[in-house]
Amino acid sequence: MRNGIKRGAILAGLVLVLAGCAGQMRFPVSQEAQDALADQNINVVRITTDNIGQYRTPNYRSNRAKATNPPGNPSPYTYRVGPGDELRVMVWSDPERTQAAGTGGSDTERGIIVNEQGQFFYPFVGAVRASGRSTSQIRADLTDQLRNFISDPQVEVSVLRFNAHQATVTGVVGAPGPVTITNVPQRLLDVLNKAGMTADGDLSNVLVRRKGAAHNVNLKAFIDHGDTRQNPIILPGDVVNVPPMRDNKIFTFGEIATQEIALETDVPVSLTEVLAEVGGIDRIRADSRGIFVFRRTPMTPEGFDVFQFNLHSATALVLATDFKMAPLDIVFVTNDPITRWNDTVGALVTPLTGLLQVRSIVDSN
Incomplete structure (x- = not known):
């Protein structure tokens, strides 16, 4: 017993x-120890005054971001009249005399409404097909038919009120709902500006559904870099969805407060700001030579880059201020050798x- x-x-x-x-988390600080990590596809970059310009702004593409296939743009853009649209049709028989539906009083305010069959009635001509046609096509048709009654008729057709066509905006926007399509082409950015963009919406993964096909659009690439393909014209029947921002955050671990920090969409955040937000590093337990930022990039799809800052030098504080964070970065502060011994x-x-x-x-x- x-x-x-x-x-x-x-x-x-x-x-x-x-x-x-076994309860300690650490990452090697010395160059010699880090060299052995290359076999694991871990690329350690020591940030200095010589290379900060290369790494100041992250060349980042989220590993969760979808490949883009933005919809094509019609060339030229043409508005097609539809049921519910109100038209102004004006006909001049001579310079001093006008015959028109909608030339004065309440008729001008009301206009001619295209009915559910896509037609409207015009005196002497009768039913005129409007749906699916441009105002230029309607004008040419009316001009041809009115020649039987008016010598050399001068015809003008325009849309007084746009009621026929809409796109729909859903997801993380200020005011989701229908957006009226007019004869002035509206691009994705125009539509989302009207709906109200928010910091919680992921502009790099906007989904545009058109005629049963799904198109992923990186509107942020247009805003940041001017990629016009990523700002397509929105057409009638399109459904635009802005998903919530899921990847726009960073994490802190080690000899520092463990936190998840949300990033603003359009406001770059530096490493110094992150360290300040979590209360700085533990000055007793932390090894100030080992301030690391772990980042997965397109250059290391099976591994990651590790950016090292040595805060023993006051110059490194300036470098950390210049270094901007990317979504899903991990800030890790390793512990001091004496701390590990204790x-x-x-x-x-x-x-x-x-x-x-x-x-x-x-x-x-």
């Missing part, structure tokens, strides 16, 4: 010792004290 208690106490002590030794000794001493207490109990039995 006594031997069983002894073996159980010793085993429990060993478990405690191993648990204490933690290890503490982990050993605590279970050893427990073993001595167990031994005294065993010996007393």
Whole structure:
């Protein structure tokens, strides 16, 4: 019985010792130790005054971002009249005399409404097909038919009120709902500006559904870099969805407060601002040579880049201020060697004290 208690106490002590030794998170600080990481596709970049210009602004594409296939633009853009549109049709028979539907009073205000069959009535001509046609096509048709009644008729056709065509905006916008399509082409940015863009919407993954096909559009690429393909013209029946921003955050670990920090869509945040927001590094436990930013980039699809800052030098504070964060960055502050030694000794001493207490109990039995 006594031997069983002894073996159980010793085993429990060993478990405690191993648990204490394995509880530390760290990343190598020295160049020699970091060289061995290349085989794991881990690229360590020591940020200095010589290379900060290359890494100041992240060349970042989220690994969750979808490949884009923006819809094509009609050339030229032409508005097609539809049921519900109100037209102004004006006909001049000579310079001094006008015949028109909608030339004065309430007729001008009301206009001619295209009915559900896509037609409207015009005196002497009768039913005129309007749906699916441009105002130029309607004008040419009316001009041709009115020649039977008017010598050299001069005809003008325009849309007084646009009611026939809409697109729909959904998702993370200020005012989701229908958007009226007019004879003035509206691009994706125009439509979303009217709906009200928010910081919570992911402009890099806007979905445009058109005639049963789904198109992923990176509107942020147009805003940031002028990629016109990513700002398509919105057509009648399009459904535009702005998804919530899921990747626009960074994380902090190690000898620093563990936090998840949301990033503003259009406001770059520097490493210095991140460190200040979480209260700075632990000045007793942290190794100021080992301030790391872990980032997965298109250049390291199976690994990641690690940017190292040595805050032993005051110059590094300026470098950290110039260094802008990218979505899903991980800021890690490693612990000081003395801290690791103290933690290890503490982990050993605590279970050893427990073993001595167990031994005294065993010996007393």
